[in-house]
Amino acid sequence: MGRIMEWAGRPNHLGGLPRKTVIMAVGTFAKAVASLLNSTSVDNADTLLNLVRSRPPGVPLITVSNHMSTLDDPVMWGFKGFPTCNADLQRWVLAAEDICFKNPVLSYFFRLGKCIPITRGGGIYQEHMNEALDRLSNGDWLHTFPEGKVCQEDEPIRRLKWGTASLIARAPVTPIVLPIFHHGFQKVMPENYIFGKRPPIPLWKKDIKIIVGEPIEFDIPKLKQTALLTSKDLLPFQKYGWPPFGEMDEVAQRCLYIDISERIQSVLERLRILGRKPKL
Template identity: 45%
Template sequence: MIMALLDYERREYLTNRGNNPFNGIKLISKHRSIVQLILSSAYSSNKRTMVYDITWIIPKLRQPPSRLWRFASTLTFFAVGIFSKIIIQWLNKTTVYNRHILANNLDTRPKNKPLITVSNHHSCFDDPGIWATLNMRHLFRKQKMRWSLAAHDICFTNKWHSYFFMFGKCIPIVRGNGVYQEAINFCIEKLGCGDWVHVFPEGKVNMYKDQIRLKWGIGRLIMESPITPIVIPIYHYGFDEVLPNFPPYYIRTGKKITLNYGEPIDFTDIIANLKKSNATEIEIRKTITDKIDDELQRLKTQTAALHEL
């Protein structure tokens, strides 16, 4: 319809005003908004076709790691860990509360007992910044470290970026593809092995720190984990000042960071009672997600007060 309108206008100009070469300029000026719409649509369409194919990544992560893979993964955790510790502990002012809660669970939980951590998401530096507060013995044992969901269109944009984040135990998730996508399936498999999975349940960087609805993927992870996981909430302030969400994008120093680990949440009885009452899967996922939201909001209030000290 747009092209038909422009063709009609072109013929009108040629019929009424002759073949003046400046008529094309007048035509574009008259329908500038339409031309901009066409160009924008063409650009968006071209951009969509350039999205990197990630279908090979999760099958690759499912394969038993080779010695070379283990070495590269260990090196990645070592390099990122050292860099993050320098930023967090040396170049900025960081206070951590209740670190022992996570540390004890990394050290003493049963081998087959899965662990999930959930936190707010204020900056692209949240991960690895949060884990830079761990002790060295945790940070450099990559087999003990977390798996983390990461946006496919930000972290997995080409082959080399993909390998870097894969070595860092990141899993590409496609935002908007729902709770039954392969990334969630893979996380459930890892929970079944007793691994640690970290989730930002807000589903995006919450730049304005609004209270937004949490994504139900976290509810499915906890509900379908073969063994009900330990769930530890985390809240933090200040990472968005170290790495702002607006240009210029570079690491700042001398900023105040506060990180607070909350008490573990036990969902064993909650899930058992919901199943006993014949609750639907949607109702179970929603109840779990709402419980996590309540705990994060409670922890937010507590952490905000600590950050002001």
């Protein structure tokens, strides 16, 4: 499959005006839903704001969160004080191709909104993952939902897909990885509202809670060495046909991506438990 309208995602497309227009419109919508129609509280917002606005030059940022509704992005960035309408500071995000890129009009719109199409089940080495790596190579901010699909139940964080871990490991400069847990979007956009379908518009007068964690540090060279050692003792398993990654074969890569994913999952689960505790 060829790249889907990648040209529309470039900042110089038509002088950048279409991107700025879409980001402004979507940002205004996010502000209205998060701050006017509903009540949104954010713990540790300054950590996120500082990393979005003033992280070291050339250092990419990956934010990771649970996935509670189709509105999580962009509405989770619509809280008071966040530069939601700034096209230069806005995130790139991995978006499901079968939902956001179903036709040329949607593809163009979501491309302008800094979305990268991802084919579910397409694997961590699918073509557009290279595009995500390009964004990280430029020092950009990328958001991912590593659970891979919406879950509106109050349950522990599910096992994460390995795509985010592979991006962290393969990026030329190791990204800053910031975990975020949110709750309440399942009430704003429930999956089973009327006859098993979502409501036509976001619901209102709901409470949204967002908990921003602290950056997770990954010593990638050390993790690679651990993965190489661990992989030597593993029995053969089904292979996916991954290309070599440096000196790492597919078995070692799998060990590396599992390790990184489990660390992120553990931190997200701690944030989830923290969010359930009532404030004194």
